[in-house]
Structure formats: structure tokens, C-alpha cells
Amino acid sequence: MKKNKKNIFYAQSGGVTPVINATAAGLIDSLSKNQNKYGKLLIGKNGIAGAINEELIDVAREKKTEIKKLIHTPGGAFGSCRIKLKDHKKNKKEFERILEVFKAHNIGYFLYNGGGDSQDTTLKLSEFCTTNNYDLKCIGLPKTIDNDLPVTDNCPGYGSVAKYIATSTYEASLDVASMANSSTKVFLLEVMGRHAGWLAASSGIIKNISKDPPHIILFPEIEFNEKNFLSKVKNCINKNDYCVIVASEGIKDNYGEFLAASKTKDSFGHAHLGGVAPKLSNLITNKLGYKVHWAVSDYLQRAARHISSSTDVKQAYAIGYASLNLINKGIDGVMLTIKSKKGGSYKWSVGYTNLSNVANIEKKLPKNYITKDGYGITAKCRKYINNLVYGEDYPPFKNGVPDYAKLKHPLVPKKLRKFK
């Protein structure tokens, strides 16, 4: 009987989040209640690379005590990847290989946990399988700290990083406010967000009155104007004695060039950014003479499971759990979404949309989420973010540090030759 039941392939893709493993945990728990319908859960080692290289992790052979820790473990516990498959109409070699591996391992379900690029991969694979008459149900599971996927009300991963950024900005603001009288006047935090300012915006929720930090938020949606920015910094210090700035890594000058552009690009072809903070810091010190402290949180923000939002953890888990329910209903070619109910207190549920509605589309910060001067967030934006950062969900600690899952990645035996 077991033999006829198709196996499930799941993988994590793109930049990881503090809660992507909570999605895996939801899927694993859901599978344990649907054992009569499915075969094994095989997880791609390093995302889609696991399918191509026939490196399939046999989750059932991982220690149960470690699997239980997935819900509170950051990073991609099974390995992620930055691999964008070539267009299957021009180069179908990779797609054929994936099908070969899936056939060899009796895989009938493809669950891909990622952002916009990964939804594109899922859509392409779905189309390729239809063309080639291979019955593969393809479901996209959203994940991105950037919160830039369309249709879904928000993306699992964002709420936790938003909570980290808001908390960190608040804390560092208290620090610089203490020091400003005789030392540092400006604190500048660089946060992620290549094209969308959702993460930079999250710092704005700590501001209650106009003198509160952050005093300046720099969004990638707003063209950076050096003169205007410097005058804003100066006015702020004259008024408050200190200035807190949160800058998105993706801010651009009036030529449309990244302020922090470096020559390296990732395999998706995106410029690899980093370095806006020292650049702006030098600018302020050179032009205005103030002492500046700057921080670049980089992976620290993306992995900060110790300060995750419990709302975010619940949503990430629910996405994983709901994915099998969707398959049970025969639904295919969709990405799961978070839907919020309008009006009253925040309530949400899991929905879905066709992959073609989300693949390769970036949702930027809406205009009415940014204040008219371009340096802050509106009440509407704040309300949206407040809902997502709500609630604490601490990992257990052992010897003073979080007790995160340690997996072994046991692979199922290979059946095929190596892929070249």
C-alpha cells in the first residue's frame, strides 16, 4: 500500500528567515496526521539543488528531539540556495533532471518555501510537468523578511525581523540619547530591503511623538536627496540634541544607482549591497562635523529568532500546516497567503492565490504608508506593522544561549548517476 502513496518534496529557498523552519515544522506535524495519504517527506538539501543533485533528506531519520526544535530554530535547517533555474523553454536540462529525480523517488508533491524568485521556480516547474504529463502538485509556501510578495497580506518572516529592527532601534536610540550631550550625536542603522522599504519602515513603530526616534527613515522607494537629508539631520540635532537614522540598504541616488552599490551580484543577478551606513556616516561627519555611530545588522536581523514575533511564528507554522490540507483538496499551482479580516482587532487566516499572480512581482511600500516628507511612516503603516510584530515567542535556552535544532541531514540512497 505504502508504495503507491506518493512522496512529498519540500525545500527552502533564497535568503532564510527566523521562522522558515516553523513552516517546515507545520508541514511535518500536518503530515503526521495525514500518514494514510502520503509517503515520505523528502527535503531537498540546499533547496532545489537537493532535487538536482539527488540529495534528499529523509526527515523520518532525523532525531525527533531535534525536529521538535525546528519551530524555534532560525536559518534554513535543511540548507537553502540562491539558484534561479534557467528558462525551461530555452534550456530544459535542469527541469528534466528534476523530473528524473522525482520519478526515481516517487515524488508527487512539490512544496517550495521561498520568496518571489522561488515562486517563479515553482511556477516554471509546474508548467514543465504539465507539458511533460508528469503529475506533480506544486505549491508555493511564502517566506521573505522583505515582505515584498504580492497578494498575501504579509509574508512569514517579516514580522519577526520587524520586531527585531523596532526593538534594536529603540534600544540603540536610548544609548545615543544618553551619550549625545558630550559625545555621539547620530546613530545610524542599516537594514535589509533591496527594493522595498518594509523593514526600514518597521523601525517607525517606536515613534509616538515627533521628538521620538527614529527621526529619519530612508526608504528605497524615495530618491535620496543629499542636501535635504543633511538639512534634516542638522535640524533634528538642533531640536533634540541627537538624531537616529534607519536606512534601507537599497536607497538610490537621483541617477537611480544604489548608494552602496558594489561590484558583486548574487546568482539571481541582484546587486549585493551593504555599506550604506558607513557611507552616510562619512557624509554626515564630513559635511556637518557630528560624531556618528553606525551599525549594520545584516544576517543578525534575518536570524534573530530570540526576538521573534509570536504572530509571525504562528503564521509561518500555519502556512506549513495548511499546505497539505490544500493538496488534500486537490488544489495545485498556487502559493499560500495570509489573509487578514477587515475591521476590528487583527484576525488572519490562510488563503491561496495562483502562482502566476505572485512569481517575480515585488510589492513595495504603498505611498500612503510613507509620510509626505518621505522620512517617516503613517499611522496606517504603523497599524499594519504593529499587528505583525505582536507577541513574544522565546526559544528555550541552554547554558545561556538558545537551544536550536542540530540536524544530521540523513539522505535517502541515490538511484541515479551524478548530474553534470
Added chain:
Amino acid sequence: MKKNKKNIFYAQSGGVTPVINATAAGLIDSLSKNQNKYGKLLIGKNGIAGAINEELIDVAREKKTEIKKLIHTPGGAFGSCRIKLKDHKKNKKEFERILEVFKAHNIGYFLYNGGGDSQDTTLKLSEFCTTNNYDLKCIGLPKTIDNDLPVTDNCPGYGSVAKYIATSTYEASLDVASMANSSTKVFLLEVMGRHAGWLAASSGIIKNISKDPPHIILFPEIEFNEKNFLSKVKNCINKNDYCVIVASEGIKDNYGEFLAASKTKDSFGHAHLGGVAPKLSNLITNKLGYKVHWAVSDYLQRAARHISSSTDVKQAYAIGYASLNLINKGIDGVMLTIKSKKGGSYKWSVGYTNLSNVANIEKKLPKNYITKDGYGITAKCRKYINNLVYGEDYPPFKNGVPDYAKLKHPLVPKKLRKFK
């Protein structure tokens, strides 16, 4: 009766910590139980600057609900400073002014909460008062995230930042391990610590076996050797597919120059550092070709009260609480210390030492705390740090972010002319 009771002056000095306000909270609580012995608690606004400028915060007039939040609020809630008083033998103007202010406000007790430079200030003031027959009991309260004060077993502030660094390094390591197969191979975190590697060392407690991160720790105590370092990075990636590096801001080259030296200096005359991470990142990418992600945590680490060590919070509070007990016993001219009991499980108590034993002396990482290759910590070091990061002590949250104290700084009326 009240008039005859001398007032207490307390102030916060130097770079602040996540728990310096817990020391203030301990002092305030202790005073409430010793009201028959003392007058008012007057807190210097912005450290010693408050004494010079006659800006004395009347703590009794702060909202009680906010004062209760001090124990879980980072930064210096009353303002800190980077002011080093001139030598009172050469220039006694500032000292005379402080005495003038203290006389005008009937201050008989001076409690200064700071690091090595601040203990020096306390010592100088104590000497000056003796010379000038002014009865001022001077007590130093230790505080520094750098953990570089001598005599005391450790410094309040260090345990919390150590916990933040260890946790953040662990989390970011899980992130880069997920990405290494197809993208970033190296993650590099720059931490504070100008001359002593205590903070860099704290990342080492997450390592259990040799392949665990952090793979390389760069201490200011060890001369940076570029060739050796690059070969270590390369070997690490060949072995583990990724490499996690934690670098102290204070690492120096073989000429004894800071790797990240910039031209600015703080008012204590220390070089203002920052930028080791991008420097090392460029070095690795240019010489070895690997993609590197780097983070500079800067004030984020120093203010991260959301991940404080409960041991640290208890010690910081105990220091503040014990200071009045010392004064009650007639003890003067000392700094409080943390003493640990030898053998068995970790136990500590509050002690004290003469200010002359601690002023301007930096305690570096002992040689037997660093591994022979110079890139890791020994079991002895790990045990020491594990004790200090032990236990969690979360602040309360409101609307998804910590609920920190908001003080108003009500000043007592000035009695003197402005100081020039």
C-alpha cells in the same frame, strides 16, 4: 532634621550598558529603606556634567511607574558623558566648581557609575575633597561592557552583551550555513572591545566541537597576521563549506596600528573605531574570492536589554543596592566589586577595593583564556563566560516592543551662577 541629612549625588559615566539603570534601581530601592539616614537622591544629568552645570535630577519627582522600569531599561536613563576631568593638581577649576555645587546642594555622598576612566574621576575627586577638607564619601560603581576593570571578578554590563554576542553569532551562523552551498561562504561580525577581547571571546561559548562556529575569533590581544588569517579562512571553508569570524574592533596589525583606525578620537583621547568588518570582508573577497556578509553591531550590542543575562541584571542591581550599605559602614574611596566563590557551582557576592587599585587600569583577556593558535577560547574562558551569561531576564513588552522607562529629568532649582 531632614536638613542635616546629607544628599546623595549619583551619575552615570562613559559608554552605557543594557543594565546600568539596574544599578540605579538598586540604589533607589536601597535608599527607600534608609530614608532616616540620607537626604535626597540627586542624579547628575549627563554624568559629571550634571555636577558641573548644576543640573541635578530630583529623582523623587520622576513618575514612580517609570522609575520601576529602570531595572529593565537599557542606555543611561539620566544621561551619561564622555568627560575626563583635567588633572586637579594642574587645573582645579572643574573640581572647585563641583565642590561649590555639592556644598550648595548639601551633597555628602558621591556615587559614580562607570568604567576605568570614571573610577579615575572618582579617585581624583576624593583626593581633592580630602585636600580641601570637604567631607565627601566617594564610591565607584563598576560598569562596562568591555569587562576590563581589574580586581572585580567581572563588570556589570558584560554578561548581557556577551549573551547578545553569543546568541547573535549562533543565529547568524545558522543563516550562513544555510546559504553557503550556493552563495555566501563567510559571515563576519565586528564587536566592541578596544583593547580587551572579552566581548569577542563571548562568541566562543557556542562552539562545542571543532567544526562549530565561530571558526575564527580575532582578539586585540593577538597581533593580526594577514597571511595566517587568510589561510585559516581558506582551510575552514574547504573543511566546513562556510566560515564564521568574530572580530574585535580593536585588532591591530604588526605595527601596533588599529586595523580600523580612523582619524577621530573621543574626548578621553581614545581612537574612535569601527570598520574592521568591511576591511576584513574586502580582504577576504579580494584575496580568496569568497562572498562575504558582514555585520557591525555597534550600539545594538551595548543596548540589547531584550536579551540580557539575568545574572548580569542581578549583579548590576546588587552593586547599586550595596553602595549605601558600604556608606552606612563608613567606607569611603572604594569601588564595589563582584567576587566569585572558588570551586563548585557559580556563587558571587559584592565586595570592594580601593579606587587606586582600579583607576585607569585595563584588564585584558588572560593568556590562558585564548587557545594556542590565537583564534579561539579555552575551556577555562568558556566556563568563566558561561556563568555570566546564565539566565534570561526579558523586559515587559507593549504593542510588540519593549516597554522602557521614559523619564522627565526634573531638575532641582539652581542656586549658583552658570559655570564657564
